[in-house]
Amino acid sequence: MIPFDYHNAQTVKEAAALIDHRSVQAIAGGTTLIDLMKLNVLTPASLVHVRDALPSGVSSDEQTLHIGAATTMAELADAEKGGRAFPVIRQSLILAASPQIRNMATIGGNLLQRTRSPYYRHPDMPIDGHAITNHGEDVDTAMLAVLGNSGRLVGMYPGDFAISAVAFDAQLELSNGETNRRVNAREFYQVPQQKEFQYSTKLKPNEVITGVIFPVSASLKNSYYFKIRDRSSYAFALASAAVGLDIQNGIIRRANVGIGGLGSIPWHSSAAEQALTGQAPTDDVFRAAAQAALASAQPPAGLEYKVTLAQxxxxxxLQTLRDDGPLDDDALWAMQHGRSDTQPTQRGA
Ligand SMILES: Cc1cc2nc3c(=O)[nH]c(=O)nc-3n(C[C@H](O)[C@H](O)[C@H](O)COP(=O)(O)OP(=O)(O)OC[C@H]3O[C@@H](n4cnc5c(N)ncnc54)[C@H](O)[C@@H]3O)c2cc1C
Structure with missing residues (x-):
């Protein structure tokens, strides 16, 4: 790792005045950044610790759920007014990373995690600014994007919580210490432009994320995050879905759909939502929605299976949410551990 300066900011203004997200980077939990610095993929000259400067904690009322950017993944997942009230939020956090990482990692840092593609995580591989035109058989391609890739080889956004954020129309609060603004999560992430290997964001050089706001809705309360991965202890998503359904009198009045594990950015599927809204929640309707969600997929060679997997x-x-409703903690535990037989008494074993 290359030596760097370190500054512990006490206010957002102090942090924002220093940070440019290139040579001077924010550090919160450090669980992404330090990894990438050890690999010499990111080589900032200075780090500004932002955790003491940023708001922390979770609050909600009938209209909104507010999450401070310094809140850890674990705190949000367990918060009575956060993850405990809104299943998709709890599940997209608990099914991510490991308990140790969730205790360190902040929501602000979580939203800005980088692609896990080996093309990005190796200093000798082409990174931002260099398009990849082909890939050898010895490189794990599962972390390449299938949606939002313009037919090119670009990195997949690997996170889980951001899939819930885009599906449920969350706003990100950004601040430079003097001016605050909000950007919808669906607009915050920008698909890679020509020659870029991974997403960019609307974050300005002197801004930090200070919070996340979810509008509270019936579909956020009746929600589900389903994640397919190589191993159930912890792994990034091969495919995942963040869904919410508001069903009244046998008709879907409102649907929310996000897809994880496939997009170059956290993927919001308005096509799937449109296919669901106003329809009865039947298997045929769900199948049509899943086909609509993946209609624009352009899988690189070898990743065709991901389209079917995501559908x-x-x-x-959608079926699980319709038939069983939101998961309780026992069912969530079983899902987390790849078991259908829920045995809560064995949890501590
Ligand atoms: C082994 C392992 C497995 C993992 N598995 C999963 C998984 O399955 N699902 C998943 O979603 N994630 C997973 N992760 C990623 C993990 O969730 C992230 O590392 C973590 O959320 C990042 O948060 P942090 O606070 O540590 O960020 P940091 O590492 O401190 O920062 C990450 C980036 O965000 C920037 N940043 C941080 N805070 C702010 C802010 N407030 N404003 C502006 N910029 C900021 C930093 O400059 C840096 O570029 C895994 C990580 C590891 C190491």
């Missing part, structure tokens, strides 16, 4: 993941998520 089935979305269908299954």
């Amino acid at each position: 089935r993941t979305l269908e299954r998520a």
